[in-house]
Amino acid sequence: MIKEKKTGQLIVISSPSGGGKGSVISGLLKNDNKGRWLSVSTTSRAIRENDIPGETYNFVSKEEFEKKISENYFLEYTNYVGNYYGTPKEFIKEKLNAGIDVILEIEIEGASNIKKLIPEALFIFIMPPSIKILVDRLKRRKTDSYEKMLERFHTAYKEINEVTKYNYVVVNDDLDEAIAKVEAIIKAEKCRVDRIEEVFLDTKEEEIHELLMEDDDFDNSGIGDKIL
Numbered sequence: 477m478i479k480e481k482k483t484g485q486l487i488v489i490s491s492p493s494g495g496g497k498g499s500v501i502s503g504l505l506k507n508d509n510k511g512r513w514l515s516v517s518t519t520s521r522a523i524r525e526n527d528i529p530g531e532t533y534n535f536v537s538k539e540e541f542e543k544k545i546s547e548n549y550f551l552e553y554t555n556y557v558g559n560y561y562g563t564p565k566e567f568i569k570e571k572l573n574a575g576i577d578v579i580l581e582i583e584i585e586g587a588s589n590i591k592k593l594i595p596e597a598l599f600i601f602i603m604p605p606s607i608k609i610l611v612d613r614l615k616r617r618k619t620d621s622y623e624k625m626l627e628r629f630h631t632a633y634k635e636i637n638e639v640t641k642y643n644y645v646v647v648n649d650d651l652d653e654a655i656a657k658v659e660a661i662i663k664a665e666k667c668r669v670d671r672i673e674e675v676f677l678d679t680k681e682e683e684i685h686e687l688l689m690e691d692d693d694f695d696n697s698g699i700g701d702k703i704l
Contacts, residue, residue, distance in 0.1 A: 484511075484572040485665060486594055488580045489658075490587045491602035492632030493557075494610050496648040498532075500602055501581050503655035504662075512577045515568055518544065521559035534564075552582075552589035557627055561586060577662070584635045591641070598665050600658060601642040605649040607633070 491497040505512055518534040520541045529535050536544070541560040545553060553562030561583055571578050580590065590597060604610040610632060639645050644661050648654040 482575050484575050484577045485662065486568075486572060486578050486580065486590075486597040487662065488582060488587050488590055488597050488599045489602060490582060490584050490600075490635075490642070491648070492584075492604065492610060492635045493628045494632065495602045495604045496651065496654070497581055497602045499651055500646075500648060500654055500658055501579055503651070504579065504658060507655070507659065511575075512579060513567075513571050514579045514581065515563060517580075517582060518550070518562045518564060519559060521561075533561075552586050552593065554583060554585040554589065556583045556585065557624070557631055563590070584638050588638075588641065598662070599642040599644070600661060601639045601645045602654065603636070603639065603645050603647045605647055 489497050489501055501514060505514060516530065516532075516534055518536055518541065520536060520538045521533075523529065523535050527533065527535070538560065541553075541562065544550065544562070549564060549566075550562035551565045551568065553560060555561075563580055563582060563586065568578050580587075582590070587599060591599065611629060646654050646657045646661075
């Protein structure tokens with residue numbers, strides 16, 4: 477029998493602004509709110525109408541963020557479209573050691589930083605169905621000025637070209653389907669051979685089989701041919 481590693485999986489999910497990573501992650505947490513934990517990033521950007529402090533992000537001033545940088549508070553941080561975003565170290569290792577999967581919702585540059593630190597993490601890129609739909613989503617937000625929206629669009633266009641640095645890409649055309657695909661990826665990753673801690677015998681039949689295979693008086697020649 478196979479014994480899987482007890483540690484949780486670090487799951488990094490990114491997308492261009494407007495790609496829908498937040499909606500996908502909400503679906504993942506709804507499906508499993510005990511075996512998964514979302515590490516809430518810290519940001520210096522302004523709070524939007526639909527933001528929930530402590531859930532969407534931990535909001536701080538630019539000065540507070542820079543103070544936390546000096547205190548080595550972050551696992552990684554980046555400056556994205558003029559605002560700081562960072563991943564706090566606190567609780568991540570504790571959750572993983574407890575067997576809980578940790579989800580990081582971070583920007584492309586932040587994901588690149590994580591990959592250098594923890595290359596064995598799972599990296600998933602959420603892709604918008606098309607550039608046109610991405611632009612429409614950004615327009616519907618009505619949270620940015622025209623200049624800021626243009627900046628986000630140009631940044632998103634460059635970010636899409638970074639998709640090859642991820643393990644998987646999921647197109648977010650239909651939200652439920654996108655969530656299902658990410659679920660399938662996470663389940664498949666847990667079946668990887670490198671997540672096997674050990675192989676052990678847990679039935680009498682398996683123990684007897686091993687003893688017979690090691691016994692010189694037991695003729696096991698030709699077994700391979702018989703199976704084939």
